[in-house]
Amino acid sequence: MKLPKHGSNPQYVYSAMKMNKPDGVIDLSANINSFGPPNVLIDNWSQLLKEIVEYPDPYAQNLRRKISESVNVNVEKILVGNGGAELIHLIARMFAKKRILIVQPTFSEYENACRSFRCEIYHHQLTEPHWNIEIEKLKLSLSEMDALFLCNPTNPTGIVYSYETLKEIIEEAYKHKCTVIIDEAFYDFVMNYQSIVALLNEYENLIIIRSLTKMFSIPGIRLGYLMAANEIIQQLQSIQVHWSVNAIALTAGELLLEQEDFIRETQSHIKEEREALFSYFDSQHFLVSPSQTNFYLLRDPQIEDQFLLFSFLLEKGIVCRHTLNFQGLEGRWLRFAIKGKKEHTRLMEVMGEWRQTTPYYS
Ligand SMILES: Cc1ncc(COP(=O)(O)O)c(C=O)c1O
Structure with missing residues (x-):
């Protein structure tokens, strides 16, 4: 299996994983502004x-x-x-x-x-x-x-x-x-x-x-x-x-x-969404990198390699970025782009399902 070396184009991730791409995939693998072009x-x-x-x-x-x-x-x-x-x-x-x-x-x-x-x-x-x-x-x-x-x-x-x-x-x-x-x-x-x-x-x-x-x-x-x-x-x-x-x-x-207003609006949106996500992830015992921008790393501390979580998300139609070609990470983290409320509601729902199947033992 050879996963793509960059984010975006989720069809290549599904094809490398030999999985069918579900309809309405949420692509969090590319760090592009979810507001779309101005x-x-x-x-x-x-x-x-x-x-x-x-x-x-x-x-x-x-x-x-x-x-x-x-x-x-x-x-x-x-x-x-x-x-x-x-x-x-x-x-x-x-x-x-x-x-x-x-x-x-x-x-x-x-x-x-x-x-x-x-x-x-x-x-x-x-x-x-x-x-x-x-x-x-x-x-x-x-x-x-x-x-x-x-x-x-x-x-x-x-x-x-x-x-x-x-x-x-x-x-x-x-x-x-x-x-x-x-x-x-x-x-x-x-x-x-x-x-x-x-x-x-x-x-x-x-x-x-x-x-x-x-x-x-x-x-x-x-x-x-x-x-x-x-x-x-x-x-x-x-x-x-x-x-x-x-x-x-x-x-x-x-x-x-x-487009200075567009930049300012984006910045406050990203900050607000990041804080909401991080607070949820913390409550569910996921680790995140201390990001100040529009993407972050995440890992479930209970598993060393995050491949199982990566595949679970793909099955549920959520595509994040593997970290196999990031030196020093090699699959122990996953990278997610910050997008909009709708995408994040679904992400939190799916991460909650994962946590139910993989309960956290302190
Ligand atoms: C850190 C960094 N620099 C540069 C680029 C390339 O950006 P561009 O689309 O302008 O070529 C990327 C693309 O992902 C990136 O992550």
């Missing part, structure tokens, strides 16, 4: 479609200007990409055959991308249940590395590492000419996230990646951007495919960056 995309759809008859601007001038205003970073320090995924692969190519440290468990694409460019890969392993960064140990390894990948908030735990911690790591890496890549694909789901963007002015070894996929529910459009020193931007741009970002994505990005 109305502004539907309202402007005919304008967006008109864009397809011309080649897109290969330098994404308008969108970069808009990002620049929104994040207060110079346009020259911004590169737009065909999703965060493309930007990760461009960075991996820039560091081909170099030594890369990855803070694990994390998004598997950092390692996939770096492996395809024959980098030497090292890991800084975080351990459950707190997944704290051992800062002194991490700092010691930086002198040997060319680059470090760290996801904040981290996929899959949802943990946010503090501004101070990140600054300390970036500062130490700077002394050793090691580039720090912070992937902030989920930062905008976190209430009062303390941005590290201003550090770009102090440290030329910092790259910050962002994605519009998750917040705006547009995985099919493919849009992300990164911020870094001009020299890094030029280097990455020189290896990026010309017209890599399509015209619909460029215009959609400009409209989406104005």
Whole structure:
């Protein structure tokens, strides 16, 4: 059995498990905003479609200007990409055959991308249940590395590492000419996230990646951007495919960056739902990761491998994300996206049924 290596497309999970996919599946395997895309995309759809008859601007001038205003970073320090995924692969190519440290468990694409460019890969392993960064140990390894990948908030735990911690790591890496890549694909789901963007002015070894996929529910459009020193931007741009970002994505990005109310509403919805879920899980003796974002890890402490719970949920039409390819988790946790009330009512009902069949003995 070979389970898919990413969330979404639940038909592949059912087919790998040799199970029939029930009608009305609840997909909690992909961390996409359950509000769906903001109305502004539907309202402007005919304008967006008109864009397809011309080649897109290969330098994404308008969108970069808009990002620049929104994040207060110079346009020259911004590169737009065909999703965060493309930007990760461009960075991996820039560091081909170099030594890369990855803070694990994390998004598997950092390692996939770096492996395809024959980098030497090292890991800084975080351990459950707190997944704290051992800062002194991490700092010691930086002198040997060319680059470090760290996801904040981290996929899959949802943990946010503090501004101070990140600054300390970036500062130490700077002394050793090691580039720090912070992937902030989920930062905008976190209430009062303390941005590290201003550090770009102090440290030329910092790259910050962002994605519009998750917040705006547009995985099919493919849009992300990164911020870094001009020299890094030029280097990455020189290896990026010309017209890599399509015209619909460029215009959609400009409209989406104005959706501040949508972001705020999403943040309070996520917080409210997360608190309700966590309080239920606690009452039923499930363990969760201390997430501050729109997904979390969960495990039933009575079983080591969570495969039985994973299959039970699938039978009931609930798809979560296995963690078999997250280093250090290897199936001992399951990842769930935070969606809407209706989905969560059903999830709690099914988890309650599981608890009845597997009573908790303290
Ligand atoms: C941490 C992280 N970064 C980047 C991405 C890629 O996002 P995009 O859809 O923008 O390529 C993902 C997708 O799951 C992710 O989890």
